[in-house]
Amino acid sequence: MKVMPDAYYSVPPLGATRSAPPEPALADRLRRFPAGTHITIRGLSKTFAGTPVYDNFDLDIPKGKIVSVFGPNGCGKSTLINMISGILPYDRGQILFDGKEAHETRIGYVFQNYREAVFPWMRAIDNIRYPLQYLGIPKGERQARLDRLIESFEVQFDLNAYPYQMSGGQQQLVSIMRALVVDPEVLFLDEPFSALDYEMVMFLRGRLQKVLTERQVTTLLVSHDLDEAVLLADEVLLLTKRPTQVAERLHFDAARPRTADTSVSDDFIRVKSRALEVFQREVRK
Amino acid sequence: MNTTALLARLRPLIGVVVLLAIWTIMHATRAVDPVLLPSPAEAATAFWTGITEGTLADDFFKTVVRTLWSFAIAVLVAVPLGIVFGASQKFYESIEFAIDFFRSTPASAMFPLFLVIFGVGELTKIAVAAFGAALVILFNVAYGVMGARKQRQLAARVMGAPRWRVLTDVTLLESMPQVFVGMRSGVSLALVIIIVAEMFIGSTDGLGQRVMNAQMIFDMPDMYVAIIAAGALGYAMNLVFILAERRFVHWGGK
Numbered sequence: 412m413k414v415m416p417d418a419y420y421s422v423p424p425l426g427a428t429r430s431a432p433p434e435p436a437l438a439d440r441l442r443r444f445p446a447g448t449h450i451t452i453r454g455l456s457k458t459f460a461g462t463p464v465y466d467n468f469d470l471d472i473p474k475g476k477i478v479s480v481f482g483p484n485g486c487g488k489s490t491l492i493n494m495i496s497g498i499l500p501y502d503r504g505q506i507l508f509d510g511k512e513a514h515e516t517r518i519g520y521v522f523q524n525y526r527e528a529v530f531p532w533m534r535a536i537d538n539i540r541y542p543l544q545y546l547g548i549p550k551g552e553r554q555a556r557l558d559r560l561i562e563s564f565e566v567q568f569d570l571n572a573y574p575y576q577m578s579g580g581q582q583q584l585v586s587i588m589r590a591l592v593v594d595p596e597v598l599f600l601d602e603p604f605s606a607l608d609y610e611m612v613m614f615l616r617g618r619l620q621k622v623l624t625e626r627q628v629t630t631l632l633v634s635h636d637l638d639e640a641v642l643l644a645d646e647v648l649l650l651t652k653r654p655t656q657v658a659e660r661l662h663f664d665a666a667r668p669r670t671a672d673t674s675v676s677d678d679f680i681r682v683k684s685r686a687l688e689v690f691q692r693e694v695r696k
Numbered sequence: 697m698n699t700t701a702l703l704a705r706l707r708p709l710i711g712v713v714v715l716l717a718i719w720t721i722m723h724a725t726r727a728v729d730p731v732l733l734p735s736p737a738e739a740a741t742a743f744w745t746g747i748t749e750g751t752l753a754d755d756f757f758k759t760v761v762r763t764l765w766s767f768a769i770a771v772l773v774a775v776p777l778g779i780v781f782g783a784s785q786k787f788y789e790s791i792e793f794a795i796d797f798f799r800s801t802p803a804s805a806m807f808p809l810f811l812v813i814f815g816v817g818e819l820t821k822i823a824v825a826a827f828g829a830a831l832v833i834l835f836n837v838a839y840g841v842m843g844a845r846k847q848r849q850l851a852a853r854v855m856g857a858p859r860w861r862v863l864t865d866v867t868l869l870e871s872m873p874q875v876f877v878g879m880r881s882g883v884s885l886a887l888v889i890i891i892v893a894e895m896f897i898g899s900t901d902g903l904g905q906r907v908m909n910a911q912m913i914f915d916m917p918d919m920y921v922a923i924i925a926a927g928a929l930g931y932a933m934n935l936v937f938i939l940a941e942r943r944f945v946h947w948g949g950k
Contacts, residue, residue: 496854497854498850498853498854517856518854518855520855522847522851524847527845527847528847528848528851530848530866530869531947532869532872532945532947541855541865542855542856545855545857546856573946573947574947575947589855593855593856
């Protein structure tokens with residue numbers, strides 16, 4: 412669905428419950444976004460129990476890049492990606508993916524708690540296959556996609572096992588593969604590695620980066636670990652305390668694949684130091 | 697090592713052996729009047745003649761059939777209703793008290809009412825047992841559906857599953873462990889009600905009627921046999937459900 416800026420004065424924003432027309436400033440903001448933008452967020456507002464978490468929040472997310480979301484506790488990092496991905500309703504505002512809404516967009520979502528995200532009654536392979544049925548593509552093509560994905564992840568364990576027979580890292584890998592099998596336009600990762608041991612984290616980061624670089628998927632990663640947020644990102648999005656605004660956006664252009672070695676490079680340390688500076692400033696506010 | 701393993705496997709039988717020993721001693725020392733407590737051997741003989749010459753097998757079978765009928769009716773009615781009730785929190789809240797009230801009413805208190813409605817016969821027994829079992833199953837299914845973890849439903853939604861598919865693919869499977877709990881309690885309750893109904897609602901067969909008859913003509917060995925048969929039946933039904941649950945809800949508790 413395309414938004415026609417000229418007609419916008421007479422049409423309330425999508426997903427809005429407010430009946431008054433948007434202030435001209437919003438309509439004006441709607442027209443402007445940088446080239447290469449995939450997701451546009453305008454005038455986003457969300458209140459939890461009377462406290463505004465987001466109030467008139469604007470954001471542009473570039474296409475095919477990995478954006479990390481980092482900010483103070485309770486600033487609504489997960490809330491943000493949940494609203495963008497369409498699993499959490501918002502009070503006001505508009506979120507569009509190349510002009511489409513979330514339900515018209517192929518979305519992959521990886522939850523932090525993999526134990527409650529995979530389907531334990533299905534074998535791992537059937538978990539990964541599950542979302543393909545909603546794509547409306549022929550059976551042969553489904554199998555081909557599945558095979559391609561398994562190949563690019565170089566899976567070493569038996570995908571015919573049930574999730575409860577697998578380690579936590581393997582379950583989260585299944586969860587990541589399930590999110591990627593549909594060839595998503597946008598991938599959301601909500602602290603995907605925080606419940607795993609470090610060896611597994613390094614392994615999964617490697618596999619994920621490889622596939623994301625191959626496929627150029629627009630990715631939003633929420634992380635509470637600044638090292639991880641910087642290491643994986645093309646861009647780090649730093650948020651303020653609530654009501655949340657963008658504090659700063661930092662670019663990180665180191666070559667991929669990024670490994671533990673990247674995290675001792677000068678470039679990494681520079682970006683991380685700057686991020687830390689902004690973060691501490693925001694926390695103290 | 698092997699002997700230890702073997703002994704470990706035989707451990708559950710210790711209680712049975714002890715019980716039989718106490719029974720034998722009580723009988724041998726005449727601690728209880730032998731007319732009231734026959735010896736285990738007499739009971740075993742009664743069991744054997746009951747099966748080979750008498751109607752024990754037939755009574756057993758009748759009770760099984762009645763219990764299964766009432767259970768089947770209860771499942772057919774209660775599972776779909778439980779899903780509907782559980783799927784909507786508001787709807788459930790609005791009928792919770794009514795259901796809870798009837799669930800708390802002893803089903804045996806409904807015998808006279810059901811007698812009036814269905815008359816003296818097969819139908820009344822099955823109807824009361826089905827009624828009691830259905831309420832237990834309904835409650836558990838509704839709770840299972842309501843208590844299903846939200847995150848898997850969200851995961852399915854975000855993968856593009858329409859609402860009804862979220863229900864069939866995620867919510868129903870999430871509720872399966874609770875559904876099995878309900879079915880297991882339901883079939884136990886159905887058996888209890890059927891046995892009682894066989895005792896008091898003009899029956900000519902069934903284990904309940906057999907216990908009652910044996911007591912009235914003071915045929916104590918046969919009464920014990922009928923009681924033990926009823927116990928075995930309850931145990932077997934429970935076991936079948938546990939095995940079925942392990943088979944169909946293999947992910948449960950993991």
